[in-house]
Amino acid sequence: MHNIYLNNITLIKNERKILSEVNVHFPKGKTSVIIGPSGCGKSTLLKVAAALIPIDSGNIFVGDKNLFKMSPVDLLEFRKNSSFVFQDAALWANKSVYQNMSLPLKLHYPNMENDIHDNKILEMLRLVGYTDSINLIPAALSNGERKMVSLARALINSPELIYMDNPLVLVDPSVAKKIKKLIMDIHNSNATIIANFSSPELIKKIADFLIVMKDGKIVETGDIESILNSKNPNTAIIISSLINHS
Amino acid sequence: MKFQIRFADQIVGLFIILAMMSIVFILVMMGINQRWFAKDYKYTSSFKTGNGLSVGMPIKLKGFQIGSVDKINLLADNSVEINFHIFDTYIEKVRKNSILELSISPIGIGGGGMLFHPGKSTELIPELSSIPSTDFEEGKKLIAKELVNIPPRDDTIVNIINDISPLLRSTNDTMESLALLLDTTTSTITGEAEGPIADIIEEVSIMITMLSNSITEAMTAANTILSDSTVITGDMKVITARMKDTEGLLTHLLNPKGTIAKLLDDDNELYIELYAIIEEAANTAAELTSFVNYINTTQPQISELLEGSREAIVKGKDVLEGLSNNPLLRGGITAVTEQPTTFKSYEEEEF
Amino acid sequence: MLGKLGRWLINHIKALLYGLGFFFQIIKATFGFIKNGRVGRKVLTMQILFTGVQALNNISLIAVALGAVIIIQGVGILPQFGQGDLIYPILITIITRELGPMLCAFIIIARSGTAITTEIGSNVVNHEIEAYIATGVNPLSYIAVPRFIGVTLSLLLLNFYFNFFGLIGSYFITQFIYPIQAAEYFHKILYNLHLDDIVSSIIKSLVFGVIISVVSIYYGFQVEQSSTEIPQMTIKAVGTAFVLCILADALIVLIYYT
16 A cells, blocks of 8 residues: 545535645555544544545545546555544444445455355454344444444455544443554554544554644644644644643 | 345346236237237228228228228328228138228217128239229129128118118109100190100000009008008107107206216207207108008009109109108208198008 | 526526436446446345335235226216227226326335435435445445336336236226126227337336436435435425426327327
8 A cells, every 4th residue: 555645635515614725645554643623624634535525626646646536446446455444333224244244345355255255254353352143233233333343344354554533432441442452453564544533542652643633724744753742832732632631 | 024135036036027927918918909910901992081980990891890990091082092901810801892881870979880891702802902982983883783792781770761762763763754754645635746646645555554563563662661661750759759758868868957968068959959850850751651651542543643643753752852861861851842642542442 | 686596596507417417427337237236236136125026015006996996987987978998098098108107106206215315315424325435335336226226127117017907907806896898808908008008108117217216316315414404305305206207207298199
């Protein structure tokens, strides 16, 4: 997977600028974390970086390829090697846990044998700590279980690039602990992570690169040391509120 | 519900197959019924008018549909050409001298149709040929020459009119010859014409014998007609009476508040017209009765024949005109002066 | 005032062009689906099950009842005018040509049109569509196209059933009230039923199917963030589908019979 570049991204919704001329890059093999006050556009930036929502202007480059002008084959390859963990799990409601896991596998590995396919699903669910029935539909699961399945779904194709949007929100401490451990493992596996974490502890532990945002604009970017010691008053306020909050 | 989802593929498959089968079944049955796969033989014919003709009109032979009308065209000479087809199963009926007849019901509603009368020949008419219709001379001649198989009509009125026509024509011809003879005799007697009187008298004598024979022959038919027309007159009177009946069916149907009247909303025109038609038909039949009675009375009074014949000519002409103008067939009868009969019938005579 | 009117007009033209663009995208994706629709095939099967199979009891009941009512009324009234045979063309005009496709369309709008808009709307609100995109699934191919094909095909098939039940099933119901000779009835029905009637009926159900599915999917995707938008968009979808179906019907009748 290559570096991800966002050039002059602007996103307007209901005549309000959600993102305003954002220029940022996410280095390959590193964990980049977006921080900023609530409602500053962190989740939106994450989704834009994954090309999940349309933008009004700007470009996204994966290496030297424009994500919006990619051929369907290249785009499918990009999707195969990347995944997204949503804040609210976003499991497909009309599909069972098994079907939720199976769809990405079948899409990218259509010729995979059934045994291998099923084993992979079970293995991944075990890895995230999901122990309930695979035939349940998402509505029958707890928040924590949904998050687990969501993570398992994101990891099933062993992606090189993972977007994570607040994966620890709305989970109880025991599940949070499991998820944190899993994120650490992903971080150590040299995958590229672009995340929006609310846990300062996790940020301190795994963030290689920080992007500070305010009001839809990038305030500052840099490695964790430089950001923590930044002289920028906006960055200082954001960092202090994050630490105080924790 | 779980069952449906579990066997979704099979259920949806069955759903699609049954739908396809139902539409294919309907299409096949339509094809069979509408003869999509059978060959039709095309012909043409001509009529004087397009009235009563319609595209898709069935062509029937003895109540069986043997084909239908495809196209109707008005030609440059104002005659109407029709294109029609005959089903392959009935093609052996399309023999030489076959004719088409457009039959319109005398009452005007329903009952009409295109009738096919096969020729008596064994030779078949090739496809795309023109088959004559009874509207034109060619068709009429074929009937006159008895080259066509025309089934007897089951309509009493039509039967009687058909029987009367040749009789009246022959009587009329005889009367006209007699009138001519009478004129010649009169002029000879008054000295206006020359010629041997004996010859003329002889000629009259022959003529009278001929008429006597003719009338004797006519008597049989006349008696039948007399009884038939008496029945008809009676029927007509009954119908007329029923029409007048305020509680009757016709009144109910035709009264201004009735169902038909409401639909037609024509100020009772249909009622009045229908009433007039039936009343006139009754008059005609009554006249016919008196005419036949008249003929009856003339036979024993040969000596009075010449005098009576003159009156009979006029009367005969009137009745002919009346019949030809019969409202059931066309429209109206011209007013006639009442011609009282001067002779009595056999039944009234004392022996 | 003039400015407002201008803006209103421009917005509507934009929405119309967007809708047309959306329609062509679906058509384009449909060809892709037909060529390589392995992943979405199950969705298509389920869509036909929900839209077609599960609506069959409603459709057949309405068809049989409507056919029987026409026959009973017709047999009672028409012979009084000497036009007893007119019952067959009337039955065909109503069941096959006019009311059949339209009634099927109305039932599908009420049953499946609303369901599609609601489902897609809640997919959007719950970020399920984004999850599809992130996985590499094209929502148009996976969500829109199976519903588009499923609804259109189901409506066509339901129309066949409607004709079958309306023309043939209704006969058996009528037997309890007005016994008619079976041979005479079926011969005359099949004699009066023309290929034109069937083709017109097929065209109508295909057009109505396309309208209902595209409109329902379009309004489903119009939901943006909140679940309160879902019922609003569903109402809009139903209204638009009704109006477009009636307009399309009038247009088809105009083109077909003039």
